Amino acid sequence: MKDYHAPHVLLAQGWARDVRIEVDASGFISTLTPGVAAASAEKLAGPVIPGMPNLHSHAFQRAMAGLTEKGGPAGDSFWSWREQMYRFLERLTPDDVEVIATRLYIEMLEAGYTSVAEFHYLHHDAQGAAYADPAEMACRHVAAADTAGIGLTLLPVLYAHSNFGGLPPVAGQRRFIHSIDAFEQLVETLAKRLHGRPLRRLGAAPHSLRAVTPQQLGAVLAALNRMDTSAPLHIHAAEQRKEVDDSLAWSGLRPVEWLLRETDLSPRWTLIHATHMTPEETEGVARSGAVAGLCPSTEGDLGDGFFDAPRYLAAEGRFGIGGDSHVGVDPFMELRFFEYGQRLKSERRNVLVREIGASLGGVLYRRAALGGAQALAQPVGTLAVGQRADWVVLNTDDAALTEQQGDGWLDAAIFGPARRPVRDVMVGGVWRVQQGVHPESAASLARYRATLKRLLA
Ligand code: NGQ
Ligand code: ZN
16 A cells, blocks of 8 residues: 655546545555645655546557658658558567567656557568467567556457458558458457456457458457457547548448448447548447547648547547557647647637636546546546556646646646646556656667667668
């Protein structure tokens, strides 16, 4: 049992002053007593907020962030970026992937993310053959999360086709491809290896309706249900207009329309991007209780389009944020981008908050943390008894946060020019970042540098 004293803490019901927080030996919050300051407790050095889950990561893409921003005569697009991404991943070894993921997860912690959902599809070797241990690459992500000390929901991905209608995969996709049998094996292996491990959760992800057939989607669900009927399910949907057009040509339905009609979308599901939806789809997803997995910096980088956030939020739709390709590793920046996209589109301000006088930063942060926790299916996202002790102590020495209060800290961290909004970060009752620094940061950076040097040579 460990005792903490927080001068200010963001609880479900709002900000509380002088809170005693007890954390049990397994890293869960066992007592929260507002108003009581225990003299013996460890003092927390600033306002305490729930750690943010990062609900969508392709860790290896961290190493190509910033490398694809070059002008070209034909006009670059999501699809030409994807070609570059396929070429980049050809050379990655399991060692490389572990080094990159470790570096990334440490950066996430330093930025205030305390857990991550890894949407993992880089399964095989460069020729497309399974490794001697078919779960090798998946386990490298688990090892990276262990080194960093971040919460992890691992989502092994079924990838089988290059487009709607079961088209055969292209050469650049060979490292992703599984038969249903091999995929089921992978899920079973991972279920055994992750069983009973703290901070770890297993789910699954059919990559997209482009990459799996309806029958394969059913098989993924069945395989997962044999393990755990509450395990999370993630899928990419409707990110690009071409994808919507291809879906219409295939089935007469748009991707999200298809999912709403043919699956039992529920709080167990996370739809990644869900950018291009009609009003009916937007309201249908909101009603289903599924999470929209928004990745604002990547969606901006790839030119995806605008998510109809005002309609979705008005319908009480749930959302969380993901780093996806990791062109940004910062939850506050993602939330700022989310709102700024809407402002640029609507030529208005404070678009995503409707309650008069309510703080936009406060609303966005709370909703994204709760939605992220649901997407990861982990007991995080809010600070309450029985929840895991995953929290961030804000840095009030940052000029943007100084002299703020309550939700003003969140407005400042998201919309102010905060340079270092995060001071200390705890995951599962263990300090992982103190005074802004993770103890493995320097070592992980040295390894990352050596890996990049080789990859870019
Ligand atoms: C991915 N990334 O799986 O890494 C995708 C691109 C695809 C994003 N959509 C590949 N941001 O969707 O086919
Ligand atoms: Zn993705």
